[in-house]
């Protein structure tokens with residue numbers, strides 16, 4: 001069957017013969033960032049000046065080369081020079097213990113950042129916060145109980161019986177994991193309204209001076225930023241109101257792992273914050289393996305080989321080279337990853353929160369441009385990558401009429 005015909009049939013299937021979760025939909029999206037914004041063109045100078053490392057000229061030049069190639073224009077950070085002042089353990093001297101101080105800062109920051117994004121999602125949703133039945137929070141920036149979920153529920157005025165789940169340390173695919181979990185909750189609890197909040201201020205746990213011995217930490221310092229994304233998810237069939245407007249239906253989700261890649265991407269919480277590992281081989285490993293992995297994951301839906309270019313793509317922008325690898329591996333046409341590249345450019349990699357920004361950007365582009373081709377995007381693949389190397393996919397179907405909103 002020709003690729004386009006095959007895709008038409010998959011799309012029709014997903015509309016007329018709903019699978020278990022096919023009426024579960026994203027009903028609202030909100031995002032937020034801290035106020036401190038640094039332009040990427042200024043970052044190497046800023047970073048080396050603030051960490052009193054200007055004498056490391058070779059390393060600074062390398063940082064400039066990485067920033068130039070990063071595809072990032074600007075990023076937002078919880079830290080400012082003012083908040084760092086007088087705290088040498090946070091940015092000057094990695095031999096000083098700093099974990100408790102870092103965790104105390106992020107414990108206060110994460111619920112506030114999550115609440116800023118969630119408040120926007122709730123406002124767009126149009127129903128009272130008290131109608132939220134389940135809360136799924138994901139972060140890489142905290143390690144305590146009671147956690148950010150409890151404080152977030154308080155800040156938003158959620159009902160005291162809201163059912164909370166907190167995901168820690170899922171790396172860059174934490175947003176996809178949270179969305180997968182929320183899809184399952186909404187699909188198995190009629191009338192459930194699940195608020196997903198993914199908040200990341202991971203730079204709080206990772207900021208430290210540059211050292212020759214750890215060039216991949218330069219890559220992390222050049223790519224990552226802070227932000228939060230929130231999504232409300234519910235079963236479209238069970239809505240008793242007409243205020244809810246589905247944006248994307250969540251058709252199916254799956255998770256896989258690229259074998260033999262345990263050491264390719266890593267994060268380990270230690271006395272001075274996160275120890276980060278980003279192998280220089282990561283982009284090539286993704287290029288060589290991702291298509292086969294995703295094809296296997298989507299085969300039960302009949303999507304594999306249906307023509308990757310007929311789908312819309314929401315790929316986690318782990319780094320510019322990771323996006324290039326995905327573009328090559330799926331032989332995607334120019335522009336297919338435009339939303340991911342835009343988010344990388346405007347915000348950097350915000351870990352798990354990033355995928356929600358990408359989803360929001362795709363929605364924004366559709367509202368502006370409409371569907372240029374019938375199939376350029378009724379069905380799409382959300383793709384998250386992170387330590388493991390773990391691969392999360394979710395098949396999305398854009399709600400008809402969403403573009404006219």
Ligand SMILES: CCCCCCCCCCCCCCCCCC(=O)SCCNC(=O)CCNC(=O)[C@H](O)C(C)(C)COP(=O)(O)OP(=O)(O)OC[C@H]1O[C@@H](n2cnc3c(N)ncnc32)[C@H](O)[C@@H]1OP(=O)(O)O
Nearest residue numbers: 069077203206216220221224278279280282318319320321
């Ligand atoms: C206000 C407070 C501010 C706080 C900021 C603090 C920020 C800290 C944030 C930490 C966050 C924690 C991250 C945790 C990571 C978790 C794991 C992930 O999922 S990660 C997600 C997955 N993300 C990824 O895997 C990143 C994917 N990589 C990329 O996107 C690109 O490779 C690139 C943009 C980094 C460079 O562009 P590309 O076209 O490749 O350009 P070139 O070939 O020309 O190379 C330029 C230079 O870069 C070098 N170099 C490159 N890679 C590495 C490396 N790994 N290792 C070492 N070096 C590396 C390369 O050798 C060359 O050096 P030189 O010869 O000039 O001396």
